[in-house]
Amino acid sequence: FFSLTMKTALVIALVSVFVLAVAGKAHFSENFNDDAWTDRWVESTSKGSDAGNWVHTAAKFAIDENDKGIKTGTDYRFYQLSSMFDEFSNKDEDLVFQFSIANEQRLDCGGGYIKLLPAGIDQQNFNGDSPYNIMFGPDICGSTKRVHVILSYKGENHLINHNIPCETDTFTHVYTLIIHPDQTYEVLIDNVEKRSGSLTEDWDFLAPKQIKDPNQSKPEDWVDQATIPDPSAVKPEGWDDIPQFIADPDAEQPSDWDSELDGDWEAPLMPNPDYEGEWSAPMIPNPAYKGQWEHPLIDNPDYEYDSEIYSFNTAGVGIEIWQVKSGSLFDNILVTNDPAEARAAAESVIALRDHEKKAQAAEDEAARLEREEEMARLEAELEEEEEEEDAHLHDEL
Incomplete structure (x- = not known):
C-alpha cells in the first residue's frame, strides 16, 4: 500500500511538472x-x-x-x-x-x-x-x-x-x-x-536564393519573334485602286436644289465597305522561332539563410x-x-459581438421609426396648411 501510494504521488508530481512546463x-x-x-x-x-x-x-x-x-x-x-x-x-x-x-x-x-x-x-x-x-x-x-x-x-x-x-x-x-x-x-x-x-x-x-547569371546574355542570333509576314503572299491586283470613300448610293438630290444657284449636286461621301486599308502580308509561324529567351540562374553568393x-x-x-x-x-x-x-x-x-449587432439593429430600427414619425408629422402639417389655405380662398370667394 505504501509503495503504491508513493508511486501514485510520484506520477502526480511528474504530471504536475509536465503541465507547468507546457x-x-x-x-x-x-x-x-x-x-x-x-x-x-x-x-x-x-x-x-x-x-x-x-x-x-x-x-x-x-x-x-x-x-x-x-x-x-x-x-x-x-x-x-x-x-x-x-x-x-x-x-x-x-x-x-x-x-x-x-x-x-x-x-x-x-x-x-x-x-x-x-x-x-x-x-x-x-x-x-x-x-x-x-x-x-x-x-x-x-x-x-x-x-x-x-x-x-x-x-x-x-x-x-x-x-x-x-x-x-x-x-x-x-x-x-x-x-x-x-x-x-x-x-x-x-x-x-x-x-x-x-x-x-x-x-x-x-x-x-538565385540570381541571373551576370556572365550570360541573350545570343545575338536568338530569334524570339513568334510570327513573321508570309514571304510568299502577294498583294491582290487592284488592291490600291479601291477608294476609302465612295458616294452614298442611297442619297438623293434635294427637291429644292437649284443647279444654277447651288451648282451641280454631288452625293455625300460614305466609307467604302470594300476598302480594307493598307495591304500587309498575313502572319505565319516563324520557322526560326526559338521561344522566349530565359536568363539562366545561378546560386546567389550573397544568400544566407537565417533560422x-x-x-x-x-x-x-x-x-x-x-x-x-x-x-x-x-x-x-x-x-x-x-x-x-x-x-x-x-x-x-467575439461572443459579445452578437449583442453588439442586435443592439445596433434595434438602434437602427428605432431611428427608422423616428424618421417615419417625423415624416408623417410633416406631411400632416403640410396637409393641414393646405386645408387652411383652401378654406381661406373659399371664404374670399
Whole structure:
C-alpha cells in the first residue's frame, strides 16, 4: 500500500511538472478595466498640441459598463501611448500578439494597429521614428483597407508581400498574429485564419536564393519573334485602286436644289465597305522561332539563410497612430506564447459581438421609426396648411 501510494504521488508530481512546463505564459495582458491603467501606460509628449485625448470608456453597446477600453477622442490628432514590461525572447517558442478594436466611428482614414517594442524605448518621446519589432493591425484610408504585418529585421522594417483585408464595420473585432519557431505565421481575425505562410517567402528579409547569371546574355542570333509576314503572299491586283470613300448610293438630290444657284449636286461621301486599308502580308509561324529567351540562374553568393528571423527580444507594447476621425476603442491586448490561451480570450470577446449587432439593429430600427414619425408629422402639417389655405380662398370667394 505504501509503495503504491508513493508511486501514485510520484506520477502526480511528474504530471504536475509536465503541465507547468507546457503551460503558456502571458508576457503582457491589458484589459483597461481599472482606472489605474494610466499608471501602466505612458502618453508621449512628442506631438504636443497635436496629440489627441484618450477616453477611458466602455464600448457603445457594452453588456457590462465596467468592461472598458481606451478610445481615441479627438479628430485629426496623433495618438502615442506605450507600456513596458520585463523583456523576453520568443526564441524556440510561439509568439502570439492579439488585441481587439472597435471602430465605432466607422473609420474612414486612420490607423488601428499596435506595435511590439524592444527595450530602451524613450516613452516620453515615443513616436513614429521609435524602433519596433512588430507593427500589426488594421489600417484604413480611402480605398486602402488592410491588415498591416510589418516585422523588423536587422534594423529595417519589412511589410508583408500580401494584402490582407481588414474589417470595416463598427463592431468589435479581434486581430491575432502568431509567429512560430519554424518560421511560419498565421494572421487571424475573430479566430478565423486570413493568411498564413512562411516568413522567408512572404517577406523580403533575405537576399534571393538565385540570381541571373551576370556572365550570360541573350545570343545575338536568338530569334524570339513568334510570327513573321508570309514571304510568299502577294498583294491582290487592284488592291490600291479601291477608294476609302465612295458616294452614298442611297442619297438623293434635294427637291429644292437649284443647279444654277447651288451648282451641280454631288452625293455625300460614305466609307467604302470594300476598302480594307493598307495591304500587309498575313502572319505565319516563324520557322526560326526559338521561344522566349530565359536568363539562366545561378546560386546567389550573397544568400544566407537565417533560422532566427522569427525571434525577437520584446519589452513593450505601443500604440502610435494618426486618425482623421476619432472613435476607435482598443482593448484586450495580449502577448503570450500560447495560441490556445489567445484563442480562448478571443472567443470571450467575439461572443459579445452578437449583442453588439442586435443592439445596433434595434438602434437602427428605432431611428427608422423616428424618421417615419417625423415624416408623417410633416406631411400632416403640410396637409393641414393646405386645408387652411383652401378654406381661406373659399371664404374670399
